[in-house]
Amino acid sequence: xxxxxxxxxxxKEAKPxxxxxxxxxxxxxxxxxxxWFRQLPYIIREYDVPLTLPMCRRKLRENFEKYRQVNDIxxxxxxxxxGQMELVETAHMWKQKTHVMDYFKQTVSPKxxxxxxxxxxxxxx
Amino acid sequence: MLGICRTKxxxxxxxxxxxxxxxxxxxxxxxPKFALPSSNKHISTLSGISQHAIQRxxxxxxxxxxxSAGLSQDKITERVMTVIKLFEKISAEKxxxxxxxxxxxxxxxxxxxxxxxxxxxxxxxxxxDQDAEKLNKPSDIIKYLCExxxxxxxxxx
Numbered sequence: 001x002x003x004x005x006x007x008x009x010x011x012k013e014a015k016p017x018x019x020x021x022x023x024x025x026x027x028x029x030x031x032x033x034x035x036w037f038r039q040l041p042y043i044i045r046e047y048d049v050p051l052t053l054p055m056c057r058r059k060l061r062e063n064f065e066k067y068r069q070v071n072d073i074x075x076x077x078x079x080x081x082x083g084q085m086e087l088v089e090t091a092h093m094w095k096q097k098t099h100v101m102d103y104f105k106q107t108v109s110p111k112x113x114x115x116x117x118x119x120x121x122x123x124x125x
Numbered sequence: 126m127l128g129i130c131r132t133k134x135x136x137x138x139x140x141x142x143x144x145x146x147x148x149x150x151x152x153x154x155x156x157p158k159f160a161l162p163s164s165n166k167h168i169s170t171l172s173g174i175s176q177h178a179i180q181r182x183x184x185x186x187x188x189x190x191x192x193s194a195g196l197s198q199d200k201i202t203e204r205v206m207t208v209i210k211l212f213e214k215i216s217a218e219k220x221x222x223x224x225x226x227x228x229x230x231x232x233x234x235x236x237x238x239x240x241x242x243x244x245x246x247x248x249x250x251x252x253x254d255q256d257a258e259k260l261n262k263p264s265d266i267i268k269y270l271c272e273x274x275x276x277x278x279x280x281x282x
Binding site: 026030033064 | 234235238242254
């Protein structure tokens with residue numbers, strides 16, 4: 001019936017969050033990357049974190065690569081919005097040094113497997 | 126701070142100046158006068174971010190006049206190729222003026238963005254998104270820059 005087809009058509013299209021096309025979403029992502037990239041030296045300076053610029057750039061690239069496979073435009077828009085919020089908070093210095101360092105994981109040394117390693121680690125056999 | 130610099134060309138002086146002091150000093154950049162207030166449009170188009178961050182990187186000083194500041198086609202070519210060569214992800218052997226960034230040099234879109242940002246920093250003006258998508262080879266970039274340099278008026282601060 002016509003009512004059923006209308007409902008089916010309404011269900012297919014989702015209301016866009018920000019961008020109407022994937023081109024639009026792509027531009028948003030690239031602009032977010034640009035903005036973060038330009039802000040990095042000032043982040044290092046202002047928060048006095050023990051980081052170098054190459055480390056920060058790699059981390060930025062890593063965080064963008066995490067969502068490389070996402071194709072849904074609305075999801076991309078929401079991720080960009082969250083990234084933008086993080087950028088605003090970081091640039092305005094509303095965060096502290098520890099929040100910036102949270103992006104980087106603590107270095108974890110691998111657990112020893114041989115007997116001597118475990119012994120030095122303090123584990124009883 | 127000096128430990129992190131790439132000691133390859135005079136461009137590093139410009140980049141060091143940006144990192145070491147909040148006023149960027151460059152003797153070769155040429156600033157279009159209507160681009161100054163929005164030199165950080167990339168941040169402010171997304172939202173109004175801290176003014177102090179924006180003001181820090183918008184001081185350009187130019188000691189050269191427009192004619193001697195490297196605006197001929199050859200000088201532009203030279204500057205563009207230097208910037209591209211300094212980019213670590215590109216191997217210098219494969220690089221020619223006609224090599225395509227994505228297909229031949231193996232860059233992805235984020236690398237392309239970084240490269241264009243390096244060129245924007247070198248020449249001192251912003252490249253809008255719709256133009257940036259089309260710049261896929263060094264020759265495209267050189268042609269685009271030549272056109273833009275002719276169109277704009279220059280201001281030395």
